[in-house]
Amino acid sequence: MMRNAEKVTFLPLKNNTSHERLRYRLNLVEDHLRGSLNILISPEEADLTCAHLLEGLYPQLKWEFPLRIIPPPRDTRKIKTSDITSTLRTTWHVDSKTFAPLSRKDLALQFFDRKLGEIPEEINFYYSVRKVENRPPGYIIDLMIAIPASDRKLEYRIYSALKDLTTKYVDLLFNFRIIRRRGRPLHEIVSEGYQRYV
Amino acid sequence: MFRLRPKAHLEKAERNKDFVINRLMALADKFPEWVSTVAFYSALHFVAAYLVKEHGLHFKDHEERNKAVVLHLGEITLEYERLYDLALNSRYGSIKDNPEPGEAEDAVRIELARIEDFVRSHL
Numbered sequence: 001m002m003r004n005a006e007k008v009t010f011l012p013l014k015n016n017t018s019h020e021r022l023r024y025r026l027n028l029v030e031d032h033l034r035g036s037l038n039i040l041i042s043p044e045e046a047d048l049t050c051a052h053l054l055e056g057l058y059p060q061l062k063w064e065f066p067l068r069i070i071p072p073p074r075d076t077r078k079i080k081t082s083d084i085t086s087t088l089r090t091t092w093h094v095d096s097k098t099f100a101p102l103s104r105k106d107l108a109l110q111f112f113d114r115k116l117g118e119i120p121e122e123i124n125f126y127y128s129v130r131k132v133e134n135r136p137p138g139y140i141i142d143l144m145i146a147i148p149a150s151d152r153k154l155e156y157r158i159y160s161a162l163k164d165l166t167t168k169y170v171d172l173l174f175n176f177r178i179i180r181r182r183g184r185p186l187h188e189i190v191s192e193g194y195q196r197y198v
Numbered sequence: 199m200f201r202l203r204p205k206a207h208l209e210k211a212e213r214n215k216d217f218v219i220n221r222l223m224a225l226a227d228k229f230p231e232w233v234s235t236v237a238f239y240s241a242l243h244f245v246a247a248y249l250v251k252e253h254g255l256h257f258k259d260h261e262e263r264n265k266a267v268v269l270h271l272g273e274i275t276l277e278y279e280r281l282y283d284l285a286l287n288s289r290y291g292s293i294k295d296n297p298e299p300g301e302a303e304d305a306v307r308i309e310l311a312r313i314e315d316f317v318r319s320h321l
Contacts, residue, residue: 159279166268
């Protein structure tokens, strides 16, 4: 773990987290914190796999092992600073305010992914997070849903999933667009800055 | 920021509807993107009239308005999302993202009509 850090961001990962998924989640966190990134990995059953993945992804940083593995808190607002220490017993400041919306966003994306998974047709789902000033929660989740061609029935099922998403995550802001591929390859139609949800 | 009264929103909605039905629909084969765009803005003013009158809500951004439609106008949310989606693709997508002529015509005949009916029956 990086030394002398002032902030810790929880990065809830499963112990079978893929390299690719870890990378894009790190990108999310990094972007959110504008570079001041420190990571503590969970959850309870996780081992050091994630830590070694991190080492591989960021070889330029100095890491200490073993990382302390802690269970992911259900409510980060309840975490006390003293709960989290590095192996050197350095007390870390927990930026739970930062983590909370991040977690909420991840949950929302998971929820939307599940909703889309209930639809049998071929759907590819991408997202991007855009910061906005003076508009709570401070960012907009842009959703891009790619389908093969115009299909009124399918599109209405996607609108319904979006409605469920907005109803459930009423504290977040979403924007969306359905893209009818019409024979175009995905790399041609997915805008820069969007990531595929995997 | 403009804060129109419900009546002013309804006038804008009606004017856009008039334009799309009496002018643009004849051009739907060639310019479906403009049919769906104007249909959406007609719908936007219909829902804005409702949100102002019933809830005192004014919006300048689509994301907040879309959320309000979900929360307060559940009966016509899917129709509104449909128009929003078609219009967004029409305005910012490539020509290949334009709705098909039939989709644009349906946007006026089905989605916009349902939204207008609902709002007028509740105001």
